[in-house]
Amino acid sequence: MKANCQKHLPLSPATLHVLLALAGGELHGYGIMLEVARQSGGQYKIGPGTLYDNLKKLLSAGLAEESQPEDLVTGARRTFRLTTLGNAVLAAEVERLSGVLRHARRSIRLAERGL
């Protein structure tokens, strides 16, 4: 599983945000867009083009899946959710970013002491 995760890393910011949004549960497209904006405090917004470009990649890589198809009769929107592999990739990416942050903090501390 770990080897499978590593080949997807590092994730682009948009992919990371989409995975993070889906980690909270099933969402439809506009729900993902709103969740991404909410998570970043409104600083990072993705449009439908970027969203479905990333969703297409996530679906084909098996990191996300369709949880409910679109229903034209009831008007229910198509929703998406993370797969087990998607969860594992997200966890691996967060771990990688934590390492980067640790290293960055240490470098900044050292630079401040040197000044």
Add this chain to the structure above:
Amino acid sequence: MHTFYRRLYRLLLRLHPTAFRNEFAREMALDFEDALYTYGLGRLFIDATGSLGRQWWARILSGAPDPISAPRPSLLAGNYVMVRDESFTPLELGRGVIASAAQLALCLFALSAGPDRLCGIRPCANRPAKARVAPAPSLQPVAFL
């Protein structure tokens, strides 16, 4: 006014590769409606244009045949006849562009030159029209001795 932008956005969606359009265009149109007032038109159109470029680029790089080229039953029964079921490679596209440009240049040259120059006959404007044509030999009665 927003009807115009909606149509324009749908036109952008229609320009996407068929596989992507079939799978996501409807959702994208719905999300456009939802995000119209919160995201702003400019951001949504820039996003859709970027998506258009990315999808075609991915489509060209992958070289996967477009689903539209698969035989499909027509409304009037029977099947469409498909000449080619594979996508063109960049090399084939380049050859096609060169061949088309060469043919176009040849046609333009032929139109500008006129039929006389093409046949290698150049009419001389200085000479009178009569002088250009050699007089036909007149028939003389032959006297038999």
